[in-house]
């Protein structure tokens with residue numbers, strides 16, 4: 001791929017553009033808000049000048065409700081050899097596009113896709129060129145999809161260092177209802193409990209609630225679009241969650257009883273939901289879609305100052321240790337944070353010794 005046009009230069013469009021530009025692709029940037037395209041260009045994601053001739057791949061990264069119309073407009077104007085969108089839902093946008101009456105030959109130049117990576121923040125300033133690294137990127141070709149267009153999509157995924165996964169559009173929508181849409185709503189519901197909570201309680205927030213509520217900070221307008229295009233599968237899953245909630249409330253009420261037998265039954269009910277949670281959690285894939293791995297954690301106390309993380313990573317690099325994952329906890333009211341570096345178990349003592357030697361404060 002030599003040239004691309006990204007339409008919709010928010011978080012996802014600009015992140016893809018940064019990755020492509022970093023691989024030498026000439027990227028043109030467009031947005032219905034020209035300021036967003038200018039910002040993306042200033043970040044090094046490409047040029048906000050329109051292409052003079054058709055590009056190899058047009059990437060539509062607008063909100064789901066605008067995807068079909070934006071694609072159809074680009075196709076009618078002949079802006080590219082291939083067309084791809086990145087919307088979080090796949091069945092609805094494809095059916096909307098089909099209903100717009102484009103020729104079959106033009107439709108064969110379109111492929112629906114969805115990178116399974118994002119953030120709770122929107123806009124080009126939240127974008128990073130490595131957003132998709134190691135993450136699944138779903139492609140939904142049909143029998144009619146042009147092979148050349150499928151190859152362009154695979155090239156995009158490869159430039160973004162993501163992992164291609166081919167799926168049927170409706171199967172994709174059922175799957176993301178389970179792993180993204182239902183969890184998003186549950187996160188919002190947990191976070192909503194905090195809205196009117198006492199400040200004395202809220203200031204105790206630790207890592208657990210941060211993990212569970214991070215995505216509740218996302219833009220509601222985008223999520224209304226996403227959920228409007230996938231309501232049935234999400235409602236079915238929430239019905240199951242609701243049954244678990246009813247059972248759990250019943251079990252907790254039994255735990256309040258003065259009757260020993262009832263309390264035992266309550267504890268069994270709670271244990272059941274916790275154990276089923278364990279069984280589901282271990283199925284969450286690790287980095288690069290591989291089976292989850294057990295890493296060892298090296299915890300380092302850092303000052304909340306610019307450049308600290310970069311220094312730790314550089315020191316780990318000098319020690320020849322690969323950091324597999326990283327988490328940062330900020331202590332409330334303190335100018336310090338705890339960085340947890342996840343490494344292969346055999347690397348943990350090597351990293352600990354190297355960091356200690358370079359003056360870092362390690363914690364258990």
Ligand SMILES: NC(=O)c1ccc[n+]([C@@H]2O[C@H](COP(=O)([O-])OP(=O)(O)OC[C@H]3O[C@@H](n4cnc5c(N)ncnc54)[C@H](O)[C@@H]3O)[C@@H](O)[C@H]2O)c1
Nearest residue numbers: 008010011012032061062063064066087088118119122123
């Ligand atoms: N946010 C995520 O975590 C995530 C992850 C994967 C896929 N997606 C999908 O990627 C797409 C973009 O999401 P985002 O998070 O980058 O949103 P965003 O709000 O950061 O960016 C969307 C951009 O599209 C522009 N836009 C809106 N309507 C447009 C139109 N008609 N024509 C051209 N540009 C238009 C907006 O001005 C904005 O700059 C959505 O379809 C979303 O479902 C999002």
Ligand SMILES: O=C(O)C(=O)C[C@]1(C(=O)O)C=C[C@@H](O)C=C1
Nearest residue numbers: 088115116117118119120180215
């Ligand atoms: O990690 C996040 O912040 C996300 O919102 C990512 C996430 C997800 O649920 O995994 C959200 C929606 C997208 O369609 C794809 C990815």
